[in-house]
Amino acid sequence: MRTTHPHPTNAVEPPIAGTAEARRVSPNAGWWRVIGTVLGIMLLLVAYYWVHKPLDLSLVLRLGGLLLDLAVNIALFVAGGALGRALLASLNWAVVSRGERIAFEALAGLGVISTGALLAGMAGLFRGVFLWLIVAVAFLIAMRRGGGSWLVDARAFTRALRPIDRWARLWGIVACALLAMALARALAPPFAWDALNYHLVGPARYLSEGRIVPAPDNFYLGFPQLLELLFGVAMSAFGRDTVAAPLHFGFGVLGLILVAGLVRRHTDVRAGWLAVALPLSATSFWLLFGWPYVDLAVFAYGAAVLVAAVNWREHRETGWLVVAGVALGFGAGTKYTAGLLAIGLAAMIVVEARSRALRPLLLAGGVA
Template sequence: MSVNSRRLLWMLAAIWMLAMVIGYAALHLPWVDAASIVLLPVSERPAVGPALASVLLQAAAVVLLVLVGGGTGFLIVRGLEWLSGLETAAIQWVIGLGVVSALITIAGLTVGFPSRLLGWLLTLAAAAALNQPIRRWAVQLVEGLRLATRPPDEPFFRWVRVGVLALPLLALTMTLVPPTAWDALTYHIEAPRYYLEAGRIVANHPNHFLGFPQYTQMLFGWLMLLGGDSAPALLHWAAGVSIGLLVVGFAHRLDHANAGWIACGILLASESFWLEMTIPYNDLFLGACVLGAVIIVLGASDGRQVAWAGVLTGLAVATKYTAAGFAVAMALLTVWIFRRRRPLHTVTLLTAAALLAFAPWAIKNILLDGNPFSPLLFGTPGFSDLDAWYYLRPGTGEPLWLLVLLPIRLTVFASEGSAYQVAVGALVFTLLPLAALLWSRWSERDQHLIRALLVFSVPAYLYWLVGAGVSWFLTQPRLLFPLFPILALIGGLVVETAGTAARLPAGERLVRPLVAVVLLWAAADSAVTWLAINPLPVTVGLEREDDYLLRRMGVHYAAMQTVRDLPDGAVTLTLWEPRVYYCGNGCTPDSMINQWWHDRERFGDPAAIAAQWRAEGITHILVHEAGLVFLLEEEPFDPLDAADIAALDQLREQHMTLIWDAFGFAYRLYELDPAR
């Protein structure tokens, strides 16, 4: 390639980077949450002592579970000595926790859950029995950290490392607050709460989410048994750290230590990735499983080693069904890596190990719902064909020209409050095209590495893209989360290499300054978010939990308090509200947000619907009015129509009595009138 051609391409690359970064910055201003900042919310009767005791108890529970997971993994995972200490420790931890989660599932299905005291005794006994493996696992981890954290020579990379270490610590301070995240209150901690309340794992057909794989939910449930409902977020934070360990350890082993730290910075510059480290979700566990499996396959020398990648793949699917696309990509990567060394045999071992790892949760679903993939494919008593159609609404996908532009749209327009529900960050996709311009500077080994990462990433991305073309509801970039660390590694290699040539094109000189600006922007955004949430007062007991929840969730928590105050025996059905964690077992959730449409399709007449609800034992109806308005005015493909709204008004007038009203536009609570 001529010098002029290279300069032109770098000029175009500079325009591309500037457009993406400026577009992102314009729509992701860090100070937009400033109005919600409350500097020192102090309750009238602070309870510092009990709050600190609760924090210590929950932190101790998480530390114990982390150690038991690491010790268990160290005991059983063998044959991966060629990995770095950080990679090995993280992979052993994820697999060890998978074993612990499977044991909790088996216990919950058979003998039930123990008391808190017995749970502590069992956990302490497990830690004592695993004393030597835990020690050796911890030594391996510490030694890996020592090697990977040697200070770099260049100031740019030193400052990147400071940011990479600081942002997770900031997130850590936000983990031990009362949970408020949407999916957490819908099922991530609602499922274990329901099981613990029942004393064992039982079916809950009205909440279809309880059929989803529960690798993480079982761990969350054990922590809630030991300490409380803030501990799961701390464990999810640890899962985010494990992704960082895998990225840094992998890059360091391949003599690209700076690229590993840059990759972590790219991930943390994604607002949603950073926020996920503060809440009890499962995406970071999924990301750790997928990244660990890819790392093993890339360096494995035989099928026995690949089997551990299969275990991680199975645990990924046991975390989230949407990992099926990554499982397919993993099989393709395995075939490509072993294309000259018995590929069919190796991919068979990968598949068998994955099925074995997934089996405990498939068996649980068979026992409770008669469907190993509950609630999908074969349905459940609470998930009909109507629900299956509503869940995906096939035919609502995006046209091809919009699908092609998705990386740009996700970078610039996606945010936590948008229809995408995720902020991807300015760098995940932006840096990828620059790899083509730097290709000739990489060694043959590095080129092979990037090819292999693309062999995995492209099929996984296309799998998601096909889904987005079929259904608008599969366009969520959160489904791509496991791909972000792999794309970030490519971006890290780009940033590490850019600026190393003797004579730099002007466009190439922009790479590192733009990355620095984005990382500073992300740090400012995270700081403003931290100030808006202000987690420390409630953590140390200066702010009461109820006051914090009212401050953070407003009228939703007020509605949950009102429902909890209903007489004993009251059963409340929610409409357009799936979050029932703070309501407890007195609530039947509208988990699909389609209860009214579903019952209209089945029974039609409001009187028949009211009669059906009475037959199910429903005594009260909580209508999330704001949720209904959102579906009618913002949701592009909801099937509700004017006849459905007229029927709802008829139901309100003829079969229900209003007993509580939150401003007329947020929530209304009705008592279901007795049969006439």
């Protein structure tokens, strides 16, 4: 008996789903799966961010606040730099790099602005309108005496920061990456213990009272307060305490510029970049760039004392000894421990000048 086949023996069997043959027959099937998966993920993200909005009014205000903090700091550093250029115009700047010059001038100008804030606070004028009037007057006077060229030099300096070889480029990338991360921390709300207990408490209290007042309940406010007074000037602009840490960050950058400039002049560009990257790789030092403390101001003024003293030793120009004394005074006005720099400066003067050391010692000490 013959068996009847339902299909002809030469008919082509349909491919089994999921096999390579089936995919060859239906090449678009895989793409539809991809499109469906992507659309599903997009719908999931839309549903999530519909509830958890990534950008709302409060976040916009916070981002705007960060821009205000940066703007206030830029204004202070530009005013300080212009004032410093007017005050230190008679120095022989040919012996230092452009970066060292703008750092010296900014540190000098900011120290003078802080001194003006101190006088205003003692006179009962520690309020935003009077403090920024001091900054504006200092800036205008400096501009009339050629202080505007400081900003030109600062721009030229930043544009010239291009490492020339592989190693310098490596250290430059490391340094810039560490500084960028530190700046992100500096723009965050303050949380460090010292900041919340006295570095920001003093300026806030002075602004509230409108004058510098004693604080028998907080003995930390008996410390030198050069940088805290600058915090007060910055905070008085918009009432934001988040403006203080970027100011401290800026002092650290000025100190690094001075150190790198000194190293570069006596070695090469690679060593200069390494002199920036190496200290930043130390956790305790790097953390300071994100806190509204005063230690980086001490570091900056200490670097200024060192560079000025080296310049005096190499060129025997009295002006550099005066600058060393001024930086020493501003450093001690920031933190007591900076006064120890006087021992090193005095020892250097005695070793270099020997029997003629009395006059330079009195000059540097008197200025400080």
